[in-house]
Amino acid sequence: MQPEHLERYLREHIPLSAAMQVRVLLADADSVTLCAPLAPNINHRDTVFGGSSSALAILAGWSLVHVALADLGPHRIVIQRNSVDYSAPMLGDFTARSFVAAPDDWRRFLSTLERKGRARIAVTAVLEGDGVECGRFEGSFVAIRMAG
Numbered sequence: 001m002q003p004e005h006l007e008r009y010l011r012e013h014i015p016l017s018a019a020m021q022v023r024v025l026l027a028d029a030d031s032v033t034l035c036a037p038l039a040p041n042i043n044h045r046d047t048v049f050g051g052s053s054s055a056l057a058i059l060a061g062w063s064l065v066h067v068a069l070a071d072l073g074p075h076r077i078v079i080q081r082n083s084v085d086y087s088a089p090m091l092g093d094f095t096a097r098s099f100v101a102a103p104d105d106w107r108r109f110l111s112t113l114e115r116k117g118r119a120r121i122a123v124t125a126v127l128e129g130d131g132v133e134c135g136r137f138e139g140s141f142v143a144i145r146m147a148g
Contacts, residue, residue, distance in 0.1 A: 001027045001067045009066075010059065017059060020052060024063070025095070032063040033097040041094075048090035053127050057084060057137035060098035061123035065141045068106065074146040075113075080120065082139035090129030096137070098125040109143075117145040 003024040010017040010024070021040050026033040034056055041052035062077055069075045100106055101124050112119035120142045127135035 001070055003027045006032070006063055006067065010063065014059065016055060020055065022056065022059060026097075027063065027067050029068060031097055031099045032060050032067060033095055034060045034063065035093060035095040037093050038091070045089070046091075048094050048129065050084075050086070053086075053090060053094060053096070053135060054082075054084050054137070056094065056096040057098070057125040057127055057135070058082060058139060060096035060125045061137065061139045061141060064098040064100070064123055065121065065143060068110075069113075069143060072113075076144045076146055078142050078144075080140040080142050082137060084127070084135055084137045086127075086135040088129070088132060088134040090127070090134045092130060094127060094129045094134070096125045096127050098123050098137075100124070113143055113145060119143055 006027045007024040020036045022034050022036050025035055036056050041048050043049040065077050109119045109121040123139050125137040126133055
């Protein structure tokens with residue numbers, strides 16, 4: 001999927017992405033990288049607000065599953081659970097790069113989705129500010145095949 005197509009989809013269907021001024025840097029089968037500027041995501045300490053960084057990581061993870069299923073018909077994708085561990089503050093523009101840590105998980109996920117119409121997959125996202133890892137997201141996403 002072209003980054004501009006994913007970015008347009010996010011802005012049209014997930015309004016928070018527009019408010020955060022999210023941009024899509026990369027969107028392929030292996031990884032999605034999103035970025036956002038500090039200004040609309042700033043906190044009282046002049047660093048990135050934790051909710052914004054968490055939201056960017058969730059968007060990156062959700063987008064990875066969305067890209068993987070784009071050619072397989074309509075699916076509802078929801079987050080089931082997540083956690084974020086922060087190691088440093090983000091002082092400026094920031095990114096979230098999502099990926100599936102175990103590539104065999106994709107095969108199992110797609111096979112289960114085909115058989116049962118619903119499947120779950122674990123997605124990791126690395127949060128960076130100024131090229132330094134500042135946090136790590138772990139999330140579980142569920143996809144449900146929709147009629148149509």
